[in-house]
Amino acid sequence: MLSISSEKIDSLFELLGTKEELYLPVDNKSGKADFAKWEKGVKLSSALKTVRSAKDFFFPKTENLVNYKMNGQTVEIEDPRKDLQDFVIFGVRACDAKGFDIIDEVYLKMTPVDSYYKNRRDHATVVTLACTDPAQTCFCSAYGLEAWNPAGDVTSWLAGGKFFFRANTPKGEKFIEKAKSLLTEENDSEVKKEEDSIKAKVEKLPFAHIDLSKWQGKDMMKIFNSKIWADLSQTCLGCGTCTYICPTCMCFDVRDFKSNGGIKQSRCWDSCMYSDFTQMAAANPRLTQKERFRQRFMHKLVYYPMAHNDVFSCVGCGRCLESCPIHMNVVKVIKAYNELPQDNAEGGAK
Incomplete structure (x- = not known):
């Protein structure tokens, strides 16, 4: 070596x-x-x-994706990548x-x-x-x-x-x-x-052996309808800190801006914890913080593993444990569901 x-x-x-x-x-x-x-x-x-x-x-x-402008009846497109x-x-x-x-x-x-x-x-x-x-x-x-x-x-x-x-x-x-x-x-x-x-x-670390066995795709609806989401989301500020420091969060928004007589199209990080993240012209499917809170952790622990060979979309870096202003984090979510009597894991509004 x-x-x-x-x-x-x-x-x-x-x-x-x-x-x-x-x-x-x-x-x-x-x-x-x-x-x-x-x-x-x-x-x-x-x-x-x-x-x-x-x-x-x-x-x-933030990242500039493409620039374009009108030249008469022609749209000129510029790739800004170097x-x-x-x-x-x-x-x-x-x-x-x-x-x-x-x-x-x-x-x-x-x-x-x-x-x-x-x-x-x-x-x-x-x-x-x-x-x-x-x-x-x-x-x-x-x-x-x-x-x-x-x-x-x-x-x-x-x-x-x-x-x-x-x-x-x-x-x-x-x-x-x-x-x-x-x-x-x-x-x-x-x-x-x-x-x-x-x-x-x-x-010897306190969460080294946290139990993930109950977070399985076959129980998706049971976890989705669990009463933990209403309880845990009550204190969430929706600030998005957890998403911006996370090594695996990958959501973004795309915006167009006027620039030098043309349009600059850029993308920037976005957060599923924000109220306008799912806002569409007709409606917003996640109106409450409970729904947004649930989405973040369901994606990490259920949806992503279901789509990618049972690999969780959390890597245990601990950043959310250290940075959340109200001390909410993925470990608390996992433990809250694990501690529920499984015959009483569902409850609350869906």
């Missing part, structure tokens, strides 16, 4: 960052971390995770890496393919980093993720004062080749020791 001393990691970033764009978690002014482009003097954050997930690299908050250069995202955690796979299922593997998303995915090399100290709010292991051995083009570990690297894909092999002049070959004993340490920590 290849490694580099943690004291020399800045040299590796400089080597990579001068060849192509490199992004890594960096401390912000509030003391938390965000992904930022590497430049000389930028230091890798020691924070466990960034405020927002790494999905921004492939599915940005040729992308290859880039590297360093320090992605297991939960965010799994989030990419979940969005891929919709934007890459369904028809039509989202060419804007695909363009960015094709040019990116994802370097994941094992979670040395998982937080009490983390529960990725409940979904089968391995915080000690995250997926990605390259997997890395910080162990024994060194960064270790393992290539998993052809992109990863190219990354290793570019970095090879600074890397040293050695055995993986430190990595195995680190993996065992992380496993032991994960095992």
Whole structure:
């Protein structure tokens, strides 16, 4: 396995960052971390995770899709996309890496393919980093993720004062080749020791073994009609914070704006927690916060798994546990339904 001393990691970033764009978690002014482009003097954050997930690299908050204007009787259409250069995202955690796979299922593997998303995915090399100290709010292991051995083009570990690297894909092999002049070959004993340490920590996390067995597609209507939605949604503010920090939320709105004598069509993130999310010309099928609240969690725990081979659309990153202003989150929803007597799980207005 290849490694580099943690004291020399800045040299590796400089080597990579001068060849192509490199992004890594960096401390912000509030003391938390965000992904930022590497430049000389930028230091890798020691924070466990960034405020927002790494999905921004492939599915940005706002994006110009197309420009068009009238030239006499002719509509002139301009594609605003520019040729992308290859880039590297360093320090992605297991939960965010799994989030990419979940969005891929919709934007890459369904028809039509989202060419804007695909363009960015094709040019990116994802370097994941094992979670040395998982937080009490983390529960990725409940979904089968391995915080000690995250997926990605390259997997890395910080162990024994060194960064270790393992290539998993052809992109990863190219990354290793570019970095090879600074890397040293050695055995993986430190990595195995680190993996065992992380496993032991994960095992002790409070939500590591949360029961998901009752959230099955065959019980969709039973869950849909459960009385938990009326109870839990009463305190929800509908602020949408949970959707904007989530690694797997992928809803958007498309708007047209007047610009330089023409029209600019853009898309931006949207939230199923907003009252106008489903507003149509004739009606709005989700008039109450209960219905909107239910939709969000039904999608994560029932609808998406039904459509995608029983894979949940939650990765256990814990961001919603940390950020919701009224402390509502997916764990509370799961536990509330699990704790209901199953012969009395349905109830309330539908």
